Amino acid sequence: MGHGPAVKLGKDNASGFKTKLGIKMFIAYTIVYAIFVIINTTNPKVMEATVMGQTAAVIWGFGLIGLALIMAVIYNHLCTKAEEKMNS
Amino acid sequence: MxxxxxxxxxxxxxxxxxxxxxxxxxxxxxxxxxxxxxxxxxxxxxxxxxxxxxxxxxxxxxxxxxxxxxxxxxxxxxxxxxxxxxxxxxxxxxxxxxxxxxxxxxxxxxxxxxxxxxxxxxxxxxxxxxxxxxxxxxxxxxxxxxxxxxxxxxxxxxxxxxxxxxxxxxxxxxxxxxxxxxxxxxxxxxxxxxxxxxxxxxxxLSTAPENNGKAYHDFKTLHADSALTLVEEGYTVVAGLDSEFGKAGFVKLSKDGQETMWHLHETATGYDLEEALFVTKMHDGTKLFNGAPAEEGKFFPVGHIKNLNYKGQEVSATGAVGPFAYLSALKNSTIVLWGKKYVQVGDEMTTIYYQKPTAGSRILRPGLKFKVDNAxxxxxxxxxxxxxxxxxxxxxxxxxxxxxxxxxxxxxxxxxxxxxxxxxxxxxxxxxxxxxxxxxxxxxxxxxxxxxxxxxxxxxxxxxxxxxxxxxxxxxxxxxxxxxxxxxxxxxxxxxxxxxxxxxxxxxxxxxxxxxxxxxxxxxxxxxxxxxxxxxxxxxxxxxxxxxxxxxxxxxxxxxxxxxxxxxxxxxxxxxxxxxxxxxxxxxxxxxxxxxxxxxxxxxxxxxxxxxxxxxxxxxxxxxxxxxxxxxxxxxxxxx
Missing domain, CATH: 1.20.1730.10 (Sodium/glucose cotransporter)
Incomplete structure (x- = not known):
């Protein structure tokens, strides 16, 4: 069998913590994304409203892209801290 | 082309x-x-x-x-x-x-x-x-x-x-x-x-788009009475109100040997005719662009703003803008998008592209491609x-x-x-x-x-x-x-x-x-x-x-x-x-x-x-x- 990583990986004691954190953050983002899709499907005219000088749709779009990056950075920070603490 | x-x-x-x-x-x-x-x-x-x-x-x-x-x-x-x-x-x-x-x-x-x-x-x-x-x-x-x-x-x-x-x-x-x-x-x-x-x-942004020094095509609007007699001179009707094109809301005109397609809009006194673009697929599979082969360059690139509204005023150009001001100006303006219709005449299929002025706020929200409004x-x-x-x-x-x-x-x-x-x-x-x-x-x-x-x-x-x-x-x-x-x-x-x-x-x-x-x-x-x-x-x-x-x-x-x-x-x-x-x-x-x-x-x-x-x-x-x-x-x- 040719399975297993291409490079040898050390034991990661933080794996459980990271998995739980990943699931929680995934659910949080998915809820926001689902709300965006549902509004667009059920009441798209709402997305034409002006918010901060732009259409609500543009603000939602920037918001979803920005939120993905912010959550990614937070996730990495918490994971790195956990790895340092649990694997040292 | x-x-x-x-x-x-x-x-x-x-x-x-x-x-x-x-x-x-x-x-x-x-x-x-x-x-x-x-x-x-x-x-x-x-x-x-x-x-x-x-x-x-x-x-x-x-x-x-x-x-x-x-x-x-x-x-x-x-x-x-x-x-x-x-x-x-x-x-x-x-x-x-x-x-x-x-x-x-x-x-x-x-x-x-x-x-x-x-x-x-x-x-x-x-x-x-x-x-x-x-x-x-x-x-x-x-x-x-x-x-x-x-x-x-x-x-x-x-x-x-x-x-x-x-x-x-x-x-x-x-x-x-x-x-x-x-x-x-x-x-x-x-x-x-x-x-x-x-x-x-x-x-x-500008109502007269710049394209590497080339002037943007001036899409004209003509006027006619209810019998399609044109106010502007030099045009002859090739396919009128009773043709297949007319039934689809278009007429084909000719001027100086060049055929053109026009989108009909009814007015109180007759019609306004808005210039359109068209591609004809001939029975032998060849295509004509605005009535001529592609190499003749009769078909034009498109995309322009009809009414540009910047900082609450109608202007012809904004000059340099920031990213949010750019989107905001687009939201408050009217932009010309293009609709598409097919007209079959005999064994020739004509695809007509016609102007659809659309509010920027409508363009900057979902629904133009995906059917979500009244869907x-x-x-x-x-x-x-x-x-x-x-x-x-x-x-x-x-x-x-x-x-x-x-x-x-x-x-x-x-x-x-x-x-x-x-x-x-x-x-x-x-x-x-x-x-x-x-x-x-x-x-x-x-x-x-x-x-x-x-x-x-x-x-x-x-x-x-x-x-x-x-x-x-x-x-x-x-x-x-x-x-x-x-x-x-x-x-x-x-x-x-x-x-x-x-x-x-x-x-x-x-x-x-x-x-x-x-x-x-x-x-x-x-x-x-x-x-x-x-x-x-x-x-x-x-x-x-x-x-x-x-x-x-x-x-x-x-x-x-x-x-x-x-x-x-x-x-x-x-x-x-x-x-x-x-x-x-x-x-x-x-x-x-x-x-x-x-x-x-x-x-x-x-x-x-x-x-x-x-x-x-x-x-x-x-x-x-x-x-x-x-x-x-x-x-x-x-x-x-």
Whole structure:
């Protein structure tokens, strides 16, 4: 069998913590994304409203892209801290 | 017609192709092991891998397809950007680290890591091959589309160039060369797209678009009484109110021997006639553009603002603006979009493109392409299904997943995903400005919006056009390289080595991968030629739906449900593949391609994800529960 990583990986004691954190953050983002899709499907005219000088749709779009990056950075920070603490 | 070949563009194109080939041959000297060929030795730095992720992901569909769609349909094109980016959240939070932990060369390794199951090896390899081929077709078609304006060569030549170059890249050094090609391409694409967007903002908005010194065509409005007697002199009516054109709301006029098409608007005293564009497909298959062959240049690029409203005042130009002021001005203005109607006269089919002035606020929200306003339940279902496919597809694409094996650790896999999110997210923000810039700069070829982003660059001069076009071509090269590595891994590693149990030396595995790459490259060239004329974004959406249905349920359940069995995983992939492909084959869009009416299609939606993904999950759960029980019973029997 040719399975297993291409490079040898050390034991990661933080794996459980990271998995739980990943699931929680995934659910949080998915809820926001689902709300965006549902509004667009059920009441798209709402997305034409002006918010901060732009259409609500543009603000939602920037918001979803920005939120993905912010959550990614937070996730990495918490994971790195956990790895340092649990694997040292 | 709208394009001209530039020696600079040809020179840059040749330089880039030679550069990547040189890089591949250099790296090939260091690639003798299977780890080196399939996973670049697992030693790529996370930052390099992150940008290479962006290079892999920002395919022809992202750069050409999305920008073109935004240029003609506004916010609905940007919905693809939002959906694609959101998909990276699934990859980061759920898939990145476990994939790195479990796999070796291919995502089949990860799925099969707990089971050593022949069924999983076979199904996952087939899924990888099918998804890769689905994704390859639009990339190859995109190459053919690009090479026509760039080099003045026919479609099939472009497809062959990409096929041969990419096969050489992959067959020489595999994942190592693919990674560095992607890195350079991804980085250059981000930098040059930023340059174009900055240029768009500095130029600002205007009701008289600038196009590299060429004046924008002055679309006229004529006036006539109710008997269609024209106020303006010199025009004669060729096809009037009683003709097929008249019944569709248009009339054909002639002036100085030149035929023109006009859109009728009833007024109190008669008609206003608004100038339109038209393409006639003759009975022998030749096409006339505004009544003349394409070479005569009678067909015009389009895209302009009708009323420009900036800071509460109607103006003719804004001058340099910031990004938010740019979007705000567009929101408050009226932009001319283009509708399309078909008129059949005898055995000649005429496609008419007519002006549709639309409020900017309407363009900058969903609903122009996707039917969401006053939509039927089925139309809403179709939209939600597409958004689900985009969300779930990224983390299931084989050529993306194999990139997790090129980095040395799980932390590196995570960090490279974050770099990818930053790079890809930034690029997708740029697509909104690139698309809206093309929409208002008079550069769109309305018969094919794919070239909107390169043509926007051309409006700033041939140098930027040359760079952007070469990069667009490199985009195709990069993505096709990644796909061929993934597909060759599925054949050589998953099928030949694991499933068939062929005993191969390390050198033999590399050779098998290279031979597989050449064969798949040939198949890709053939499909790229056969599918000429197909929309680039069209098949990519389907590739996402198939990947999300076949692969993602298996990946997620394997990671997060302890009762998952090997047979459950194999059943999930099979059901996901068959249901998604089956629904696609009987969809209205495919019905059109069979030459039938879309209304007669057995199902009335185009995106299958909302059905096929749940089916795949259900198949996995049911089969896992059944086979678990059988296994448990067998184990109990043995114990007794």
């Amino acid at each position: 709208i394009y001209t070949q530039s020696p600079l563009a040809i020179g840059l194109f040749c330089f880039f192709v030679l550069f990547v080939l040189g890089l591949s041959f250099y790296l090939a000297r260091r690639t003798s092991s299977a780890e080196g060929y399939y996973a670049a030795g697992g030693n790529i730095h996370w930052a390099t891998n992150g940008i290479a992720f962006a290079g892999d992901y920002l395919s022809a569909a992202s750069f050409l397809g999305i920008c073109g769609m935004i240029a003609t349909a506004g916010y609905d094109g940007w919905m693809y950007s939002i959906g694609y980016l959101a998909g990276w959240i699934v990859a980061l939070f759920l898939v990145a680290e476990p994939m790195k932990r479990l796999g070796k060369y291919t995502f089949t390794d990860a799925l099969d890591s707990k089971f050593n199951s022949k069924a999983i090896q076979l199904m996952a390899a087939i899924s990888t091959l099918l998804v890769s081929v689905f994704y390859l077709i639009p990339q190859m078609v995109g190459a053919g589309v690009l090479v026509q304006p760039l080099l003045g060569l026919p479609h099939w030549v472009g497809v062959c160039i990409v096929g041969v170059v990419v096969t050489m890249i992959v067959a020489t050094a595999g994942m190592a060369s693919t990674t560095y090609v992607q890195f350079f391409k991804g980085a250059l694409l981000l930098i040059m797209s930023t340059v174009v967007v900055i240029a768009v903002l500095i130029r600002g 039927t339940g089925l139309q809403k279902f179709n939209f939600m299904s597409l958004m689900l496919a985009l969300f779930c597809g990224t983390a299931a694409l084989p050529h993306i997943l194999i990139r997790y094996y090129t980095v040395p650790s799980q932390a590196a896999a995570r960090k490279s995903t974050i770099v990818a999110i930053a790079g890809i997210g930034f690029f997708y923000v740029l697509t909104l400005f690139l698309g809206m810039g093309a929409m208002t700069t008079g550069v769109i070829n309305i018969t094919d919006n794919t070239m909107s982003a390169p043509l926007l660059a051309l409006s700033f001069g041939v140098i930027l056009f040359a760079v952007i076009s070469s990069l667009a071509f490199a985009t195709v090269l990069g993505t096709v390289s990644g796909l061929i590595v993934a597909a060759s891994g599925a054949v050589a590693h998953d099928l030949m080595d694991n499933f068939l149990g062929m005993k191969m030396t390390d050198h033999g595995k590399v050779r098998a991968g290279k031979i597989a790459a050449v064969v798949i490259g040939c198949i890709a060239i053939y499909l790229g030629i056969v599918f000429e004329g197909m929309n680039v974004s069209f098949l990519v959406g389907w590739a996402f739906a198939v990947a999300a249905s076949a692969n993602l349920p298996a990946i997620l359940m394997l990671l997060f449900w302890s009762k998952t069995t090997a047979k459950g995983v194999a059943a999930s992939i099979l059901v996901g593949l068959v249901s998604s492909l089956g629904l696609i084959l009987v969809s209205p869009d495919m019905w059109v391609r069979y030459g039938k009416l879309p209304a007669d299609a057995p199902v009335q939606f185009n995106s299958p994800a909302l059905i096929s993904i749940p089916l795949s999950f259900i198949a996995l759960v049911i089969v896992s529960l059944i086979t678990k029980r059988v296994t448990t019973a067998e184990e109990a029997g043995e114990t007794a």
